[in-house]
Amino acid sequence: MKRSLRGVCSISARECRVEGVDSPCLDFSSNNYLGIADHPKLKEEAIGWIRRFGTSFKASRLVSGTNPAHLELEELIADWKGSEAALLLGSGYMANTGLIPALAGRKDAIFADKLNHASLNAGAALSGAKHIRYRHNDLCDLRGKFATFNENRLVKKGGGDYGSEGGLVIISDSVFSMDGDIADIAGLAELAAAGNAALYIDDAHSTGVFGEKGEGLAKPGDADVVMGTFSKGMGAYGAYAACSKTLRDYFVNKCGSFIYSTAPPPGVCGAVSAAVRLVQTPEFREIRGRLLELAAWFAREVAALGFDTGKTGTPIVPVIIGDAAKTVRFSRYLLDNGVLAVAIRPPTVPVGSARLRLSLNAEHTKEDLSKVLELLESGAEKVLSA
Numbered sequence: 001m002k003r004s005l006r007g008v009c010s011i012s013a014r015e016c017r018v019e020g021v022d023s024p025c026l027d028f029s030s031n032n033y034l035g036i037a038d039h040p041k042l043k044e045e046a047i048g049w050i051r052r053f054g055t056s057f058k059a060s061r062l063v064s065g066t067n068p069a070h071l072e073l074e075e076l077i078a079d080w081k082g083s084e085a086a087l088l089l090g091s092g093y094m095a096n097t098g099l100i101p102a103l104a105g106r107k108d109a110i111f112a113d114k115l116n117h118a119s120l121n122a123g124a125a126l127s128g129a130k131h132i133r134y135r136h137n138d139l140c141d142l143r144g145k146f147a148t149f150n151e152n153r154l155v156k157k158g159g160g161d162y163g164s165e166g167g168l169v170i171i172s173d174s175v176f177s178m179d180g181d182i183a184d185i186a187g188l189a190e191l192a193a194a195g196n197a198a199l200y201i202d203d204a205h206s207t208g209v210f211g212e213k214g215e216g217l218a219k220p221g222d223a224d225v226v227m228g229t230f231s232k233g234m235g236a237y238g239a240y241a242a243c244s245k246t247l248r249d250y251f252v253n254k255c256g257s258f259i260y261s262t263a264p265p266p267g268v269c270g271a272v273s274a275a276v277r278l279v280q281t282p283e284f285r286e287i288r289g290r291l292l293e294l295a296a297w298f299a300r301e302v303a304a305l306g307f308d309t310g311k312t313g314t315p316i317v318p319v320i321i322g323d324a325a326k327t328v329r330f331s332r333y334l335l336d337n338g339v340l341a342v343a344i345r346p347p348t349v350p351v352g353s354a355r356l357r358l359s360l361n362a363e364h365t366k367e368d369l370s371k372v373l374e375l376l377e378s379g380a381e382k383v384l385s386a
Contacts, residue, residue: 008340012038013363018340025340026368028358033209033315034279034287035363036235041278042271046236049270057263062252065263073273074240080213080276081228083220083242087251088269090261092204092229095239096123098257099225100171102250103198104129108167111142111197113183115176118348120202124171139187142170146195168197174217175205178349178357180316182206182217189222199223208233209288209315214279220244234279236271238264291315291362298360298369305377315360318344319376320353321384327354330383337375 007019013035100123331343
């Protein structure tokens, strides 16, 4: 069945209007995990930056697009992440397709989790490096594949030369966006250190949701590069790379998607600035805790109905059905009953693992989740058994 675009208008973090559906729907489709995409502080600061700087910074960062405000924002991000430095980029996809080719080249090898996000795979492909995929979250498999390259370890020379001949780079998501499970970052860091490999972690679906300050799961002390986005839990747009000062300078000169792109615009930077401050407050520490507790309860209840929810430990709760056509029909059944939960099918996920991706956010209530549970139970009979 061919995919197509449909209009969805947000009413709040909880609800939306879907083109062709008369009544508002509960929204379980977005990545707005903290529910802050409509937060007044993000709106106010975005407008404030536009009033100060206009609607565009008008050029790439290496031409005339670097405003002092960009540098201040990068310092704020680095302090929040606990890294020496940070670099702003246009989006997560742009970050992964620019940073990874800067780290690895044709003579190098990239080891990548089989369920990594498509943008990580694209970055690996663009690098020209040998792309070796290990079984999902299986460090034993990675260790076995890694062993054959132990003689060609990455040599981290002074000055940040990460493109040395025969180098190794390990890349992984921290939270896998279609399964909601979490990588063993400490295990990956240990393996990378033992093999003198660079470690690159995509922290997109963890940023804002995990950590004492919402800084995510991946710490710069564990990974050489932590990439994260502001378009999910942070309610804004754009991406960052948290790394050493040496690597930041290297990326400024080697990351094509940074070099050849216009600087992130003022409105986006203003929203990011507000979000970074907001998620560090005690209020949002409590919000994160409640969200993760509610998500854990919901995943247990879905599993109790007999559905496969994988090993999720996040607000992403997959309902793995397997058959793509049945999954699409189930998604339509939920939509007809006031719940937007998107059917995810190959090639986004492996063949035979089509699923409903239920994405919780901090504004969802237990009553909302109870309604979804009732519909999953009735849908199993009316859709899956039909």
